[in-house]
Amino acid sequence: MKKSIIQILELPVLLTMALGLLACGTKVVSSAESPFSKERGGFSVKEEPLEITVWTYFSGIQQEAFQRTINRFNEGRGKDIGVEVKAYNPGSTLDLQNNLYGINQKKLAQGDYPDIVSLHTDTAMILEEEGVLTDLDSYFSKEDWSAFVPSFLEEGRLGRKYGGVKILPVAKSTELLYINKTDWDSFAEATGTSLSELSTKEGLLNVAEKYYRYTDSLTETPDDGKAFYGIDDYANYMLVGARELGVNLISVDEEGNPKVQFPKEVMKTLWDNLYVPIIKGYFTSEGRFRSDDVKTGDILAYTASSASSVYFPKEVIISDREQHAITDIVLPAPHFEGGEEIAMQQGIGMGVVQGNKKRVEASVQFLKWLTSYEENAQFAISAEYLPVRVDSFTVEAIDKEKGSGMDPSLEKALSTMSSNTLYFTPSIINLAEIRKALEYELQDKALSDRYKIETAMASGVSREDAIAEYDNDENFEQYYETILQEINYLLSDS
Template sequence: MRIGTRTFVAAALSALLVLAGCSSPQEQAATEQKLDPANPVQVEVWTYYAGHQQQAFEDLIADFNATKGKEIGVSVTHASQGGVNDLAAAVTASAEELVGSAPMPSIFLSYSDTAFVIDGMGKVADLDPYFTAEEKNAFIDSFLAEGDFAGDGGLKVLPISKATETIQINMTDWEVFAQETGSTLDEFETIEGITALAQRYYEWTDAQTPEADDGKPFFGRDSIANYLLTGSKQLGHELFAVKDGVCTPDIDKDTMRSLWDNYYVPFVNGYFSAEGRYRSDAIKTGDLVSYLGSSSSVVYFPSEVTVDDQTSYPIEFGALEAPRFAEGVACAPQQGAGFVVTKSDERTELACVEFLKWLTEKEQNTSFSIEAGYIPVTKEACTYENIAAAANEMEETHENYLINLEATLQTVSDGVYANAPFEGGVEARVVLENSLSDKAAADRAVVVEAVAAGEGREEAVARLNTDENFEAWLESFTADLMATVSA
């Protein structure tokens, strides 16, 4: 395990397979009826990009319109619809033709759950016929597979840029703790190792004050849904097991107990925390040393800790690949929306595909991915050497991006996972995000109140960390989850 070195080469990502492929029927038709530069097709794209991402995307559109688009007869415009949820709501309203909604765009940015809903209305184009076997083989397999809803080789979502989760660390405070306790970065490799580190850190900070039970938390997670999904998968059970668009949750009691023991138990003890909207907020105040978050979020990692109005100090950033259970297989979340083409006439769909193919070419895809904080989606582009070289040539590339890059690529190389979409998937993920985290937060509050009243932390936790409490939560969690998938 290494931090910020530049020696990593992921052979699984860098090997570009070259397979011959026949022209598709759409391409053959396009040969007979080409796009006309004198009568360009107008393509409207909706995204949720804002700020720097929006500017980077619109710069690419301007480049395309002035070059490839002008040459073949395609003109692209862009409109940001606000946040992720705003975009999903706008696209859904357009697909349902609600009063006051705008016509559907030619292309829209979407996660698979929303795209699956729109596809169910018959309004998503299958892009598979527009790509040769060679062109599809250029993409990283798991990225492309996410757009195959039915498992029949279809392509309803084209990947543009991707992310996963990485461990992000305040190395300045870590070094002090590590030197005094003998802790090592290798302990971050497993979920159990992180739990042990967090307990050790709590006890180490607790011993530095005369008061009892006032240790500090060490670790947090930005997404509990990701923890439950990938943790279950690591231990051999697919929590969202989907076949033909129908989800039958595989809720294994022993697996759920492992997940409970390595989140709920350290959380109610005060070893973990979830302060702030994101865990980087607690890094900034010095209330956490490390967390697991999206690899694209490293640009928000603070450069200093602000203790109070008078006290602050600079910190160094470090990153490691996502952890796994000691007895589990490697599995981290696959993140990042892709582009969906609205079903229309062949000429318009061809125009959309021409733009998307250009956007996923090595140079454009690499530069945009770096600007957005993500990684490229093709095997040729998604190598450390290519990304680092491009990043070093770009102005204002955030230094944390390159420090985090090796951990990101190693995590993807080890294995990433995205569950297949299904009806009720959005609601089911809400249950995953809230059920365990809300339970842990509520019971942590009980412990804090008990300690304030004079009870020892261990005694207060022991009253809550019982088989009965776990089983009651599991029963409630199961009922809530099943209600979303059977509604």
């Protein structure tokens, strides 16, 4: 089994950085008081603009949308206040984290630091402990904050009840259920199955079993049914699923100390609704993403980020000779029957690196512009995310950017986040490693055991007997003890 514990990079005390950094004051700075305003004698049109840099992990349409947004700022508001923004992409999220963690090790000069960085909470926690991030409460008024969706701001406070906002929400997403409607229609007509059966995880599992038996019946080969469903993010399944069952697997107290709660009965329910259907061939994960598995015909449906809707394939390609066009339908992600309806809250947030007061001020001016009503709606929606403001967190805002009814995925994401209780992962230093443990301990074990079952079946063992070797309490107990030990180890190191 693939080992999922990866030691987090050491972040030494940022002595080199500290020498060049100035602490921000506590006074809220209005736009009129900004040193960049012309009334205050800011940069004149004859002077070179102050250049600030943004490090992001964006790619594809996100990167394109962000660059268009930066261009609008530089040609408009930025020109007025003498500020020019440039974006850099060090690579993936992990590449960005490694660059941030290694700032002091590389002994970069102050001018080489980014001014603004795209952040997840675990990275922000490490930088925050070293005093690297600016407290944005010093620059945004209560009226400014009242424009944001409250849950988005809460996440940006890094789990500290009385702490300031360190990650400014910029764009948000949730998870949705994507279905190959073309092939679903054929299956549904043949079996009398309804889309309404997919509203719960238990119903989804029943449909997946029905689909396996239906596809098995289409050939003379026994036990060659196809998987119906897959998941992009196993950690989200574990965290949100447990929350729907009334438990926070990982949480923090008011002081930010991590807590673990892994009731065996809750973990068994999560196991029964993911591990078991994988080893039975009802669910699977073949390609890098589940949209890849739909394209190859390995599954019919999957749960993934609402921001990934543009990657749903337009056709299924079985071989060079066998392919057909498909359309999609988007539904809310299924919930556990009888549990609280929880929606995953995730997306893009940005922090400002402590430094020269003028650079911090300029960075804040850009972020205020980026989260203004029109600009935030235009950027977020064009990047296939939802805006973060209360006044633009609406169907009308989506329709204005995309056209009425032209983006059902975003509209479904909006209705999901508006009607469900929102959940975001707690702010813990080792969160990335904890998520990897939740992701790969179950995924790797399930896929490995499924392969062993298929091997046994190929050698003549019956499907029922092959599955029984793994679908038992002893196997679950082994997994439970392993994951609990791993999570406790990671938390003790955080």
